Amino acid sequence: xxxxxxxxxxxxxxxxxxxxxxxxxxxxxxxxxxxxxxxxxxxxxxxxxxxxxxxxxxxxxxxxxxxxxxxxxxxxxxxxxxxxxxxxxxxxxxxxxxxxxxxxxxxxxxxxxxxxxxxxxxxxxxxxxxxxxxxxxxxxxxxxxxxxxxxxxxxxxxxxxxxxxxxxxxxxxxxxxxxxxxxxxxxxxxxxxxxxxxxxxxxxxxxxxxxxxxxxxxxxxxxxxxxxxxxxxxxxxxxxxxxxxxxxxxxxxxxxxxxxxxxxxxxxxxxxxxxxxxxxxxxxxxxxxxxxxxxxxxxxxxxxxxxxxxxxxxxxxxxxxxxxxxxxxxxxxxxxxxxxxxxxxxxxxxxxxxxxxxxxxxxxxxxxxxxxxxxxxxxxxxxxxxxxxxxxxxxxxxxxxxxxxxxxxxxxxxxxxxxxxxxxxxxxxxxxxxxxxxxxxxxxxxxxxxxxxxxxxxxxxxxxxxxxxxxxxxxxxxxxxxxxxxxxxxxxxxxxxxxxxxxxxxxxxxxxxxxxxxxxxxxxxxxxxxxxxxxxxx
Numbered sequence: 396x397x398x399x400x401x402x403x404x405x406x407x408x409x410x411x412x413x414x415x416x417x418x419x420x421x422x423x424x425x426x427x428x429x430x431x432x433x434x435x436x437x438x439x440x441x442x443x444x445x446x447x448x449x450x451x452x453x454x455x456x457x458x459x460x461x462x463x464x465x466x467x468x469x470x471x472x473x474x475x476x477x478x479x480x481x482x483x484x485x486x487x488x489x490x491x492x493x494x495x496x497x498x499x500x501x502x503x504x505x506x507x508x509x510x511x512x513x514x515x516x517x518x519x520x521x522x523x524x525x526x527x528x529x530x531x532x533x534x535x536x537x538x539x540x541x542x543x544x545x546x547x548x549x550x551x552x553x554x555x556x557x558x559x560x561x562x563x564x565x566x567x568x569x570x571x572x573x574x575x576x577x578x579x580x581x582x583x584x585x586x587x588x589x590x591x592x593x594x595x596x597x598x599x600x601x602x603x604x605x606x607x608x609x610x611x612x613x614x615x616x617x618x619x620x621x622x623x624x625x626x627x628x629x630x631x632x633x634x635x636x637x638x639x640x641x642x643x644x645x646x647x648x649x650x651x652x653x654x655x656x657x658x659x660x661x662x663x664x665x666x667x668x669x670x671x672x673x674x675x676x677x678x679x680x681x682x683x684x685x686x687x688x689x690x691x692x693x694x695x696x697x698x699x700x701x702x703x704x705x706x707x708x709x710x711x712x713x714x715x716x717x718x719x720x721x722x723x724x725x726x727x728x729x730x731x732x733x734x735x736x737x738x739x740x741x742x743x744x745x746x747x748x749x750x751x752x753x754x755x756x757x758x759x760x761x762x763x764x765x766x767x768x769x770x771x772x773x774x775x776x777x778x779x780x781x782x783x784x785x786x787x788x789x790x791x792x793x794x795x796x797x798x799x800x801x802x803x804x805x806x807x808x809x810x811x812x813x814x815x816x817x818x819x820x821x822x823x824x825x826x827x828x829x830x831x832x833x834x835x836x837x838x839x840x841x842x843x844x845x846x847x848x849x850x851x852x853x854x855x856x857x858x859x860x861x862x863x864x865x866x867x868x869x870x871x872x873x874x875x876x877x878x879x880x881x882x883x884x885x886x887x888x889x890x891x892x893x894x895x896x897x898x899x900x901x902x903x904x905x906x907x908x909x910x911x912x913x914x915x916x917x918x919x920x921x922x923x924x925x926x927x928x929x930x931x932x933x
Contacts, residue, residue, distance in 0.1 A: 396623050396624050398620075399598050399599070399601050399602050401598040401619070404588065404596055405588050405592060405615050406616045407592075407616075407636075408593055409570040409593035410550075411549050411570045412442065412610055413609050415606070417552060428491065431491075437484065437487065437497070437535075438533060444527065446466045447530060447534075448468075467896050469523060471521050473523060474527065478505070479524065481503075491688055494535055495535045498531045498532055498535065499532060501922050502531070503525075518649035523558070548570050549568065550572070552572075552606070553911050555577050558832075559774040570595040571594060572587055574598065577597060593614075595620055595846050596613075602620070612632045614635070639650070639785050644926040649681070650681040655681070662866075662913065662930060663915035664918070664927055665677075665685060666685055667689070667895060667917050668687070668688050671712060674713050677717070677920040677923070679920070680923040684722060685723055685724075686723055686915055687725055688722065688723065690727055699772045700762060703764070708787045710769055710779075711776045714777025714778070714779055715800070717777055719777055719778050721778045722779055722780065725760070725782040725783070727766060729751065736861050753783050753795070757794060769803055771815075774786060774817050779814065780817065781820070785848075786822060786825075787825050787827040788827070789831070796838075801841060818841060819839065820840050820843055821839050822848075823845065823878075823881050824847075824848035824896075825849065828848070829877040832880065836884050836888035836890055837888060838889060842881060843893045844878055845896045846895075846896025849877065853873050870898065878911065882912045882913055892915075893913070893914060893916065899918050900919065902925075903928055905926065
């Protein structure tokens with residue numbers, strides 16, 4: 396038996412034979428005298444792939460929402476990119492090689508160049524380049540075998556799973572996913588979670604195609620894969636699978652129940668979301684509201700700033716989906732690790748401490764104004780609350796209030812229907828905000844604690860630095876004391892306080908949060924019922 400430890404993506408057990416998907420294949424180089432013919436073949440392949448990407452976009456919108464589907468819009472733009480497509484045409488013309496070879500060579504050169512870029516967001520675009528390259532090769536008749544050829548139930552294994560492959564997953568055939576690399580924020584990870592497929596990633600060099608055809612078990616609870624498991628391990632995993640299935644049935648019985656501890660303390664369980672699919676999942680899992688909708692995630696890969704009507708339509712759909720349940724939409728939290736192509740931001744030496752959140756919105760008042768207009772207009776469709784990120788002072792709140800008044804006056808003058816009284820709260824994600832929470836509470840309607848950033852700033856640990864990962868301790872006593880101080884000040888001012896960072900889902904801290912007087916916890920949709928069960932047993 397071979398045991399390999401990776402990173403869990405979806406908590407369940409998957410069993411079956413490993414089937415390795417090869418994403419790269421050597422392409423034969425052929426010399427040609429008919430350059431025009433090869434260029435014509437390439438242009439025809441571009442047209443074919445463009446249509447294919449549009450189909451993938453439409454199918455992916457239905458499966459995982461517009462945010463995650465936008466990757467195919469980005470890939471379509473890549474086909475028109477001068478550096479990518481131009482390099483292919485130039486190679487065919489100058490070196491007189493077949494179109495397949497030019498696509499494979501130029502595509503891999505572009506992807507490797509992106510692999511070396513320091514910025515994590517840019518590095519992830521290497522996968523898009525490889526995906527488009529494979530689709531072009533397929534259109535030219537020289538691509539790796541696709542998922543459609545795999546008809547029997549199996550455990551899908553690969554170095555990584557490209558977006559165009561991920562949307563072809565069938566929950567009926569794929570019993571689990573195991574990847575040598577990958578990202579827990581990738582298209583494949585999002586799809587695995589939404590379809591309930593056990594998945595592990597980042598298995599490393601110990602995991603390779605030499606295990607193709609081997610029996611294996613994926614333990615999505617621990618992030619482990621067992622290859623050629625012995626009888627004892629197999630029996631243990633089968634029992635774990637049966638228990639997991641039984642637990643899912645029991646959890647469904649908690650739908651419609653209140654989240655009340657054994658001591659009678661009531662707390663609201665809400666969901667975090669970044670796209671419409673996650674909002675729908677929140678409703679399906681009986682979330683008592685949306686505690687945090689990350690509005691910027693829908694537009695990270697767009698080529699331009701979303702206009703007012705586009706945003707209005709999105710926010711209205713979110714509120715309609717939640718059918719009157721409280722919905723907190725955070726204004727654009729752009730900057731730091733979330734860069735957008737349509738906002739030409741200057742490179743910063745330390746972006747986590749730079750122009751981000753409310754600082755960036757105040758620096759770009761037109762962007763801020765457009766978003767507020769869209770939010771106020773959509774507010775008539777449901778129970779909206781607006782949340783402002785990265786607040787560190789009273790002056791910031793007062794300037795926001797001024798912008799709110801200006802926007803409402805504009806809408807009044809134009810005779811536009813909107814919701815006038817929209818509660819507005821602030822993120823507590825810096826020590827400054829926690830220490831000033833007694834004063835900030837007098838100027839706002841509610842608090843929401845972002846524990847991920849609060850931990851980063853309190854412990855002086857860069858979240859993007861992998862070398863510091865072992866030092867990151869979200870449950871650090873210093874962080875908990877800041878939360879407790881903030882909760883006390885919120886209670887004294889008579890405003891509600893929620894926790895929306897990763898710490899909210901830590902069941903070992905639920906009892907302490909209850910004792911602090913936390914009013915709501917906002918967690919991933921799939922954890923709502925599980926956490927409800929934990930709290931009801933306290």
